[in-house]
Amino acid sequence: MSTTTPAPSVQGLEPEVRLGLYSSMVLVRTFEEAILREYHADKGPGFDIGKGLVPGEMHLAAGEEPVSAGVCAHLTANDAVTATHRPHHFAIAHGMALRPMAAEIFGRTSGLGRGRGGHMHLFDPDTHFSCSGIIAEGYPPALGMAFAFTRRGSDAIAVAVTGEGAANQGAFHESLNLAALWNLPVVFVVEDNDWGISVPRSASTSIPNNADRAAAYGIPGHRVEGNDVDDVHEVAGRAVARARAGEGPSLIEVHTVRMWGHFEGDAQGYRPDLAEVGDRDPIPAYEDRLRSAGVLDDEQIARIRADATERVEDAITFAKGSPEPDPAEAGMYVFAEEAQS
Amino acid sequence: MTLTDTPPASRAQAGRRLSTSKAMVEAIAQEMERDESVFYLGEDVAAYGGIFSSTTGLLEQFGPKRIIDTPISETGFIGLAVGAATEGMRPIAELMFADFMGVCLDQIYNHMAKIHYFSGGRVKVPMVLTTAVGGGYSDGGQHSQTLWGTFAHLPGMKVVVPSNPADAKGLMTSAIRDDSPVVYMFHKGIMGLPWMAKNRRSIDLVPEGEHVVPIGKAAIARAGSDVTVVTLSLSVHHALDVADTLAGEGIDVEVLDLRSLVPLDREAILASVAKTRRLVVVDEDYLSFGLSGEVVASVVESDPSLLTAVRRVALPDVPIPYARSLEYAVLPRHDRIEGAIRGVLA
Incomplete structure (x- = not known):
């Protein structure tokens, strides 16, 4: 069976590491709040999903920042991350440049995909980041990235992220088996936010702990209860070190929280915990803890927040000021020979 | 090279x-x-x-x-x-x-x-x-x-x-x-x-x-002047066999082997059909919503007056059956190809 955190072993985390975790979470939240604002600015009258500067589905990750911060703290830009339809927190925590990221979300030519991808399809060669809008299907490509790294003699690893709903998909299980069979340097991460859109995990999943599924493939599994970034950092550190050392894959499930809807516009009428979900915000809790531990004071908090706001607003301004794609070029980039620029 | x-x-x-x-x-x-x-x-x-x-x-x-x-x-x-x-x-x-x-x-x-x-x-x-x-x-x-x-x-x-x-x-x-x-x-x-x-x-x-062999270039497997058979894969061979047979009757069949579907060599199709004015598409894939319709549409979109006759020989829209007699009935085999060629010449 898998193991479960909280464990008593996280006291030793360096203050600089904790500041980094906090800063990552604040930057992500600042970004998500800015996208939230821009997304809803012009959807009216009423709510029309196709209207406005940022049209289409929008899946924001408020509440899930401890997962991305705790995992990505162990990665370099040489490591790959494959994320989900809710990708912003992992993209930012892994170091994606905010300007081209925001521009892609706004569908502009200066975006990562020149407006061809959108918020569920962010591809960044500089940080080996990609994501897929199809549940669990980001797992198999991570195997190939890890395979390529190993063949090239690199110690880079791949991190594959899904939600708890994906653990019932075939791609999830095929990937765990193949990674274990071939001893690939992959860290599988499951973000358990309790909800597959409107379906609670109790109605979707036959066991309470997806990390237990690791045992079926002979690899370590660990569940982090409590959405605690220090715990995620510790558990992910072991899994990343194991992968980097050539000892094979691990599975980590983090019990996190989806503070907002599945997508924007989701009224969440199905959700009995709606009134209390704000109480589970991991960022104020972590801020208090760091303050009590003397790691963080009000001045630093203000500075970190101001820096995040400045970076995010710069990216939003850049995105809005970038040209929209030329409709005549919708057919460009289907094939590689069309990508000369 | x-x-x-x-x-x-x-x-x-x-x-x-x-x-x-x-x-x-x-x-x-x-x-x-x-x-x-x-x-x-x-x-x-x-x-x-x-x-x-x-x-x-x-x-x-x-x-x-x-x-x-x-x-x-x-x-x-x-x-x-x-x-x-x-x-x-x-x-x-x-x-x-x-x-x-x-x-x-x-x-x-x-x-x-x-x-x-x-x-x-x-x-x-x-x-x-x-x-x-x-x-x-x-x-x-x-x-x-x-x-x-x-x-x-x-x-x-x-x-x-x-x-x-x-x-x-x-x-x-x-x-x-x-x-x-x-x-x-x-x-x-x-x-x-x-x-x-x-x-x-x-x-x-x-x-x-x-x-x-460059991707996207069809090949003329057999040059002819009376009718164009556009096809690919195993059906090329069936078409060539039929063309050999019909040559004895003075029917001159051109067989175009597509070799690539994407990109599709529409120029080669048009060039051949411009010469023969008669088109048979032989496709071992299902008939409806597929390659055979795409080939015909490509010709018609380019010049609706180009064709005087067209036939498609493909798998009818049924699952492929097991029994040999049934499977042979649905596959684009020699008899059906020959029938279609005779049909566009009639």
Whole structure:
């Protein structure tokens, strides 16, 4: 069976590491709040999903920042991350440049995909980041990235992220088996936010702990209860070190929280915990803890927040000021020979 | 380097004849020697050598790190190939039967085919998906389909379908070197397998050394003036057989071997039809919503007055039956092709 955190072993985390975790979470939240604002600015009258500067589905990750911060703290830009339809927190925590990221979300030519991808399809060669809008299907490509790294003699690893709903998909299980069979340097991460859109995990999943599924493939599994970034950092550190050392894959499930809807516009009428979900915000809790531990004071908090706001607003301004794609070029980039620029 | 725009029958090359499967393997081996990043993975591709001999001898030559047997886990290993390709390797992943696309299509059409576009051209996916297609040997309706129209319908992947040994080699070379994903569909009936009825052209002349057939160029397999038969894969051979028969009656059939579906060589189709004014499309894929309709539409869109007569010979829209009499009734075999040619000439 898998193991479960909280464990008593996280006291030793360096203050600089904790500041980094906090800063990552604040930057992500600042970004998500800015996208939230821009997304809803012009959807009216009423709510029309196709209207406005940022049209289409929008899946924001408020509440899930401890997962991305705790995992990505162990990665370099040489490591790959494959994320989900809710990708912003992992993209930012892994170091994606905010300007081209925001521009892609706004569908502009200066975006990562020149407006061809959108918020569920962010591809960044500089940080080996990609994501897929199809549940669990980001797992198999991570195997190939890890395979390529190993063949090239690199110690880079791949991190594959899904939600708890994906653990019932075939791609999830095929990937765990193949990674274990071939001893690939992959860290599988499951973000358990309790909800597959409107379906609670109790109605979707036959066991309470997806990390237990690791045992079926002979690899370590660990569940982090409590959405605690220090715990995620510790558990992910072991899994990343194991992968980097050539000892094979691990599975980590983090019990996190989806503070907002599945997508924007989701009224969440199905959700009995709606009134209390704000109480589970991991960022104020972590801020208090760091303050009590003397790691963080009000001045630093203000500075970190101001820096995040400045970076995010710069990216939003850049995105809005970038040209929209030329409709005549919708057919460009289907094939590689069309990508000369 | 040999650059081939014409089929091997029209080339006066001395010597060496290979089966289609050996020609395909030769191209893979030459590219693997040339480029360290090429590797081959799939079910029963190592010790077995591919159940349709697509990899025979490669394990012995390149070892298990580059010729890799996978579990029966197509989503897993095709997805692995996609990820490895985005990181600069050149994987060849074999989907044992095209019919198995149903268990892994998401990795193929939502990932392999779309990543380059989604990334605005910044992430390339230089991989080859090889797969066996076709029926005619009573393998039932889940192991006999061609399904190339389905792959070709979904944007972002090139689709090549060789009909003879030289093209099998040349198109494989091109597919491996292409920076876009290429689906390479080989008909079991053209491989020259010793355990399956084979046409007389499945063992033929193959250039030695580097041999490249450009993707997207059709070939005139037989020049003629009375009627154009546009076809591909095993049906090319059926069409050539029928053309030989009809030549005795003074009917001059042109057979156009498409070789690639994506990109489709519409110019070659139009050029031939402009000459003959009569078109028969022979397609071993399902009739409706597929290749045969696409070919006819391409001609009509270009010039509605070009055609005086058109027929399609394809699989009627039924699952492929098992019993030989039933399967032969639905496949585009000689009798139906001949009937269609006579029909457009009537």
